[in-house]
Amino acid sequence: IYDPCCGSGGMFVQSEKFVEAHGGKIGDIAIYGQESNPTTRRLAVMNLALRGIEADFGPEHADTFRRDLHPDLRADYVLANPPFNDSDWFRKDDDVRWQYGVPPRGNANFAWVQHFIHHLAPAAPGSSGGMAGFVLANGSMSSNQSGEGTIRQALIEADLVDCMVALPGQLFYSTQIPVCLWFLAKSKAADAKRGFRERRKQTLFIDARKMGTLIDRVHRELTEADNAKIVNTYHAWRGDVVAGGADPGPNGLNAAVYNDIPGFCKSATTKEISSHGYVLTPGRFVGAEEAEDDGEPFEKKMPRLVGELRAQFAESAKLEQAIKENLERLGYAG
Template identity: 60%
Template sequence: MAKNKASSNGANLGFEEKLWQTADKLRNNMDAAEYKHVVLGLIFLKYISDAFEEMHEKLLSEVEEGADPEDPEEYLAENVFWVPPEARWGHLKKNAKQPTIGKIVDDAMTAIERDNNTLKGVLPKNYAREGLDKQRLGELIDLVGTIGLGDKESRSKDVLGRVYEYFLGMFADAEGKRGGQFYTPRSIVRVLVEMIEPYRGRIYDPCCGSGGMFVQSEKFIEAHDGRLENISVFGQESNQTTWRLCKMNLAIRGIDNDGIKWGDTFHNDLHKDFKADFILSNPPFNDSDWKGELLTEDPRWKFGVPPRGNANFAWVQHYIHHLSPTGIAGFVLANGSMSSNTSGEGEIRKNIIEADLVDCMIALPGQLFYNTAIPACLWFLARNKQNSGFRDRRGEVLFIDARNMGVLRDRTHRELTDEEVRKIADTYHAWRGENFESGKYEDIAGFCKAATLEEIKKHDYILTPGRYVGFEETEDDDEEFEEKMERLTAELSEQFRKSEELEKKIKENLSGLGYEL
């Protein structure tokens, strides 16, 4: 199972897992939610220090050409964080066994924020608190100090990026329900990213958690030989500590995080007039505490006022509001969003369908999420279903039923395999009319179906894929019905006979022990 856990978070097998096991031992009795910030803060500090040292060595070799290794501007010009002497990893490592190590780390974080505007208010600065065992903190510094050492295939900071992502997933696992608030399982994010293909443009996530949607977008671009500078990311996160995790996560990846804001998206939309080319998101499911009663006149509700007791269709309409004329959105919602008719939700869904904004619906298997057992689905909305170069999809919606997909990686969590992610994405792209090796799109009973708006109307505007894809075709065994019934009846009779014999033996054994039935 350990092997599957490692692979599910996108890290190399073995190395990250060993680091996690060692770090988890050092946690002692500290709650995972609190320990998360201790560990991830140190990994970030090691990352920016390693990137700084790499640049520092380069500048040292260029001193004769006028380079100054101690000039912060030299680093800022290359998008490298300036790390003052008191914050460099060597200084921390040298003092790791000192009883004042907590204050030394806090001072290092403060110094980095002081000299790098984009990190102000982002880094954790509570390592000196009394409840944090300073001996274990020193051991943790020694452990983090081993990351990237001796790695010949990748730069140290690339390894640190993998470790950071792996640890995010493992902390989500350790925290259970609370962990899901900041982390969306990687296989779900991969489906969203592979479907909408954010090669170029503005990517937006109004409840961005720790930034997983943006990280997977970057990986997609790199895997397809794209250019990272062709995208820009924008997002908002209401939880301040999670917002900090996101800013650090993006900084480790070298992704500009200036567009990531902290605040309540519904009541303080910090991207008010922003229009996105791509929206990737996993909002809180069925949020009943979103204070919708304060927003009944909001201009975002073009398809109907969302119910006060459930924010699902507030999120859907927020996404639509922020889509550019050619934009596409992919997001996760609870299954209830596909069929609920309570509190006006059915009417809102009907209006969105009739506006021909729904592009694709996917039913997901259970047990994919850390924070909920609620069944979930993926929605895809498109402003322009007549994109140049693709087939005209107006008046049509693709339904995919993936409920039977996924493999268990432990007793409680399931994940989609690479092959399954590819099958889902290829089906969608074939339907869109793109030139894929998967060939021309065809409906597959039990898996996918392209349905017209008229068909959806006949189903009362319910978007549950199972209603449309039908049942998987089974092979006919060519056995006549009468013959099959005779064979099955004979088998059942034999099983009854064996059952009677077994019952008789059990009674005899009990009788021998002095017990009668």
């Protein structure tokens, strides 16, 4: 597992918790990180040491774009929460990492994306290669400024984008910027070892913007049920054997487990994405949520609604007359 902007190591701690929760042991995974802030790096080292987790943070703190401390690493998983829309970053125009286009100097979003891809393990016989999951600002899904749209198109045409999740606002204490989750896969070919179905030229879109619960006036949290719905939808779409506890059906996909849900999720082809100008905003694909049918026939509902509207008009007229009378008593008539 690799995080090139690891901060105090939160992603690594959660990774170990995940492994243990699924029957693994601390030490089953190898951890690699890099952090540019020396104080934060020391916190990461201490954070993992206190939990008995071994990690390679390189010999010292360093800027990932200026000096990659793990240049030869090809990771099975990349997990990251890079700085959003960073305009103060170092760019070398002929950097080997810019396989899909040179990122703009004013925004490092697609520099981070291409750095993640550069460090993913390649696909091999029997393995679909590395996967990356990371948080970015919503603008990364649709921006066409300074060549960002061209880079995003190249990523899509290279069939790297596995899943996009639009998250609700107010999730972070440090920023009000709306964010999304990107999931990339080095290869979407069937992977028997991981239990993935064949999903080349397909991308899953999940619109989770309406999910979550306000815990105070300005902060929202995703509940366990919310998280489970998002995770299970992605796993079912990938055809994971564990999805729904069922074996995958034809082509590895159990249709009883995954279905497009209007307003929430949609499996789209690369051709469909191209028809939307290579924009990856889930709301463009999932459509509108289906309204629930209350079972009342239209021929009965319409007269009832008209009757309620007329009663409200009558009540409005009474209120208007009462207000006029009060104004007259106060000497403000006419």
